Amino acid sequence: MPTQAYALFPTPIGHCGIAWSERGLTGVQLPEQDEAATRARMGHRFPQCSEESPPPQVQDAVRAVVALLSGAPQAPLDLSNVVLDMDGVPPFHQRVYALARRLLPGETVTYGELALRLSDPGAARAVGQALGANPFAPVVPCHRVLAADGRAGGFSANGGVTTKLRLLLIERAQFNGPGLFDDPIDTQLL
Numbered sequence: 001m002p003t004q005a006y007a008l009f010p011t012p013i014g015h016c017g018i019a020w021s022e023r024g025l026t027g028v029q030l031p032e033q034d035e036a037a038t039r040a041r042m043g044h045r046f047p048q049c050s051e052e053s054p055p056p057q058v059q060d061a062v063r064a065v066v067a068l069l070s071g072a073p074q075a076p077l078d079l080s081n082v083v084l085d086m087d088g089v090p091p092f093h094q095r096v097y098a099l100a101r102r103l104l105p106g107e108t109v110t111y112g113e114l115a116l117r118l119s120d121p122g123a124a125r126a127v128g129q130a131l132g133a134n135p136f137a138p139v140v141p142c143h144r145v146l147a148a149d150g151r152a153g154g155f156s157a158n159g160g161v162t163t164k165l166r167l168l169l170i171e172r173a174q175f176n177g178p179g180l181f182d183d184p185i186d187t188q189l190l
């Protein structure tokens with residue numbers, strides 16, 4: 001099902017984008033360096049679409065994303081119920097995204113742990129590649145998946161690992177060992 005339209009919406013970390021079809025969301029965009037850059041990115045990702053007001057079910061998803069990026073308590077938001085249009089998403093990626101969506105705000109796992117949950121312990125690199133191609137961040141919370149050594153690992157959104165760490169800080173993520181925040185980051189990012 002083709003994407004019908006997209007919209008931008010303000011969040012505490014900048015303007016995000018969201019696109020939809022009749023079947024669900026076709027893409028979510030974390031903020032670029034400014035609103036104009038996010039709009040340009042959405043126009044590039046969805047060139048056949050125009051910017052429009054989102055229908056009610058997309059407005060619900062927008063509210064949930066804003067709540068998440070505001071650091072709201074996890075009880076009032078549940079992005080796992082947001083319907084995604086996975087048309088064109090490879091089956092392995094769909095499996096990875098389904099597992100990642102089960103992670104609660106502040107919960108983290110490693111790429112290897114997700115591979116084990118897929119019953120494919122050698123697929124950690126493939127899990128990372130699937131998450132790197134995630135068109136639905138933060139609805140599919142790829143930022144909650146870390147490298148094996150406890151470090152952040154990669155992140156393909158604007159700002160890279162700094163954005164990933166910022167999202168984890170907003171969610172008040174808890175960690176089992178050292179590593180994730182070993183590199184100092186600017187606390188003004190929050």
